[in-house]
Structure formats: structure tokens, C-alpha cells
Amino acid sequence: MSMYHELMNIYYRMYEHFGPRHWWPADTPFEVVVGAILTQGVAWRNVEQAIRNLKQAGLLDLAAIARASHDELAGLIRPARYYNMKAKKLQAFCRYVMDNYGGSLERFFARDLWPLREELLGIYGIGQETADSILLYAAEKPIFVVDAYTKRIFSRLGMVDADIQYHQLQRFFMDHIPPDVELYNEYHAQIDAVGNRYCAAKRPSCGECPLRPLCAFSKGLTNA
Numbered sequence: 001m002s003m004y005h006e007l008m009n010i011y012y013r014m015y016e017h018f019g020p021r022h023w024w025p026a027d028t029p030f031e032v033v034v035g036a037i038l039t040q041g042v043a044w045r046n047v048e049q050a051i052r053n054l055k056q057a058g059l060l061d062l063a064a065i066a067r068a069s070h071d072e073l074a075g076l077i078r079p080a081r082y083y084n085m086k087a088k089k090l091q092a093f094c095r096y097v098m099d100n101y102g103g104s105l106e107r108f109f110a111r112d113l114w115p116l117r118e119e120l121l122g123i124y125g126i127g128q129e130t131a132d133s134i135l136l137y138a139a140e141k142p143i144f145v146v147d148a149y150t151k152r153i154f155s156r157l158g159m160v161d162a163d164i165q166y167h168q169l170q171r172f173f174m175d176h177i178p179p180d181v182e183l184y185n186e187y188h189a190q191i192d193a194v195g196n197r198y199c200a201a202k203r204p205s206c207g208e209c210p211l212r213p214l215c216a217f218s219k220g221l222t223n224a
């Protein structure tokens, strides 16, 4: 079986098990950006309350966040933890788009994938996973998002090394699965479901996992 077929076999097993996941849970591309920054290091449920607070205060808006006071913003996003740092990150992003693209996300996202990625990575507080989440889920560019779950699951499946680097893991998927925004969107969302529900770092729930028949770890063949 080619690597493409192996990866698609994994994808369909997850998809049949969980169904479509309708990612990203947001009403607008800007809300995706805000969620991608706020979710760093915390569970999604923490982010939801912070986004509700911003909405209620009329601050779920790029220009409004850019000119808000730090203290007001930090107070509203407190449920997402690390709120002082995240307030700075949100403002850095919004002020960058205000200063360089007249506040238009559409104009910013009209750039080509790789130059846009470089630009995102140059903004304070935007790391690779956040940049790629923004690129795929807000800008709808065909880039594969990888995260700690992806590394754990695919190393346990025996397909990559446990110490693989972010860019190598991303390359692994993009070398074998043709660029397709919808497929990349759903694939990452399915991996998140396996990681979140079954593939815990300690004592994974392999008995319920749709990937069990393919998994070297669950057969005791790897210690990943």
C-alpha cells in the first residue's frame, strides 16, 4: 500500500468513527484567529468563555482590539489563562494588520501561502502551530496543521519517530497527501478527536480507538 493510501485509510477510519467535525468552531475568520491565539496551552472550553466575553463587550473585532486598553482586554480573556501575555499577542496581531493592511484581514490573507506564513511567524506570539491554524482555518490555505496529538498518534502507529520535529511532521503529510483545504481541515480535526478522546499520553483508551487495528503501540510493538 502506498503512503498516500495508508494515510487515507487512517483518515477514513477516523471519519467513519467520529463523523464530520465542522472545524473550526467560529463564526468568522477573525474569530478563528482569536481562538487560535487564545487556545495556546489551554483546553478549548477555556477559550469559549473568553470569546463570549469579547463578543458581549463588542470587542470581537480587529480594530476594536487594536485600540482597546491592555487591562480591559486582559480582563475579558481571563478564562483563557495566561491572559496578560495573550492580550499582548492579540493586540500585536490586530495592530500589525491595522498598520500594514488597513485593518483588512481579507487583504492580508490574499497573500500567497508561504510568504503569508513567514509574515505570521514574524508577529509577536505567533508560533508554527498557531500560524498554520490561522492559515488553514481562517485564510483557507492548503497547509497541514500538526500538533502534539499528531506526533503522539503517528509515532504510536509506527509511522514517524517519536522525536520528529514540527516541520518534518508537517512535510510528511504534505509530501503524501495532495494539497486540499477541505481534506486538511477535516484530517487535523479527526486527529484532534483521537488525541482528545482516546490517545492520552498515559494509559490511552486503545479499546475504543478506531486506529487500534493499525497501531503498533496498542500491540506492544513500540514504546512511543
Ligand code: SF4
Pocket: 153, 156, 157, 194, 198, 199, 200, 204, 205, 206, 207, 209, 210, 211, 212, 215, 216, 217, 218
Ligand atoms: S490504538 Fe491506542 S495508542 Fe494507538 S492511536 Fe489509538 S489510542 Fe493511541
